[in-house]
Amino acid sequence: MIHLPKLHPGVSESFPDPRTALEEPNGLLAFGGDLSTDRLLSAYRQGIFPWYNPGEPILWWSPNPRCVFETANVHVSRSMRQLLSRSTWTYTIDKAFGRVIRACAGEREGQRGTWIGEPMIEAYEALHSEGHAHSVEVWDGENLVGGIYGLAIGRLFCGESMFSHATGGSKAALIALCRLLESNGMPLLDAQVTNPHLLSMGAIELSRDEFLGHAAALVREKRPADMWGWI
Template sequence: MYTLPPSEYTFPNPMEVDPDGQGLICIGADLSPSTLYEAYSNGLFPWFSEGEPICWWSPEPRCVIRPQDYHPSKSLVRNMKKLDYKITINQAFDHVIRACALPRSYADETWISEEIMEGYCQLFDAGYAYSIEVWEENKIVGGLYGVTIGQGCFGESMFSTRTDVSKMAFYSLMLLGQENQLPWIDCQLVNDHLMSLGACTLSRQTYLNSLQDVIKQPPIDWKKYQDSVFSSKTIAQFSQLVE
C-alpha cells in the first residue's frame, strides 16, 4: 500500500447539499484513484451510465451488513460442501471487475465502463481495493470486488457463471469481516435480497459518523490472505447450520 497523491477535488458534505435525502450529491470530477479514495472517505460512490456525466451518490438510508449478522442459506452451505470450488483473495482483481462489467441476462447494459475499470484497478494497485475469486479447476466462475480504507469495507459488484458461486464469495467476505472484527460492510443501496441475508439500514448521518471512525482504524492485512487457496468445503464448515 502506498500513499495516494491529494485529490484535485473536494467533495461536499452530503447532509448539507442534500437535506431531502434524494441521494445524488454532485456531478463531475474524474475516476482517478485519488478521487475515488476521497469520495469513499466522505461516504460517496460513483454510479452512472456510460456516456453520462459522473454522478456521486450518498443514499438515505444506507444499507450495510454487519458480518456477525450474516445468515447463509442452507442450500448455499450444502452446495459449498458438495461442490469443491477453490476461493482466493486478491489474486485476479482485473479479471473479476471485467467479468462484473459484462451484460447480465436481465440487462443489456452495464454501468462499469472502461474508465471505471481503469480507476478501480489503479485503486487496487495502491492497496485500497480487494477481490474475492471462486475457481472451478483453473477457471474463475464467480467473484466480487470492492474498496477498502482502514476498517471500512465497501462492496461494489459481483458475478457468477455457476449456481451460488457469487454467494460463496460473499460468504467468504463475511467470514473475513468477522475475523477482522469489521463493524459493517457497506452495501450502498437497499434491496430485499441483501435484507434477507442479514443486512440493515443506517441513517445517512449515522453512517457518515461511523465512517469517519472506521477509516482511521488499522487496515485489514490483505497480504496474509492473498497467497492462500481456500476450499468451499472448508469454508462451509464455519456455518452453524445443520443439514
C-alpha cells in the same frame, strides 16, 4: 429547479457535505470531476461513491438509507449451506481482480452491472495496483464461477459489485468476504444501495447519519497489513 454542485476534472476540491444529497433521486450529491485515485479515496472516506452510465457525466452519491452488512451476521441459508458443503470450489484473494471487475461489468439479470464502463475499470484497477481495491474469487477447478470486489479503507470495506457464473457463485464470494473481514476486525461492509437479494443475505439499512458516523470512525482505524494474503 434543482442545483447540483459541479466538480472539475484535475482540480483538487472538496466534496459537498453528503448530508446535503438530494432526496430524489435518492442520494445524488454532485456531478463531474474525475476518477483519479485521490478523488475516489476521498469520496469513499466520506461515504460517497460514483455511479453513472458510460457516456454520461460522473455522478456522486450518498443515499439515505444506506445498505450495509454487519460482517459477523451475513445470512447463509440452508440451501446455500448444502451447496457449499458439497461443492469443491476454492477461493482466492486478488488472484484475478481484472477478471472479476470485467465479469461484474457484464449485464446480469437482477443486478446492476452495465454501469461499469472502461473508465471505471481503469480507475479501480489503479486502486487495486496501489493496494486499496481487492477481490475475492470463487473457482471451480480453473473456471472462475463467482467473485466480488471493492475497497478496503481502514476497517471499512466498501463493496462495489459481484457476479456469478454458476448458481450460488456470487453468494459464496460474499460469504467468504464477510468471514474474512469479520475475522480481521472489520465489522462493516458497505453495500451502498438496498435490493431484495442483499436483504435476503442479511443486509440491513442504516440511516445516512448512522452510516456516516460508523464510517468516519472505521476509516481512521488500521487493519491487519497481511489480511489480503489468505482466505
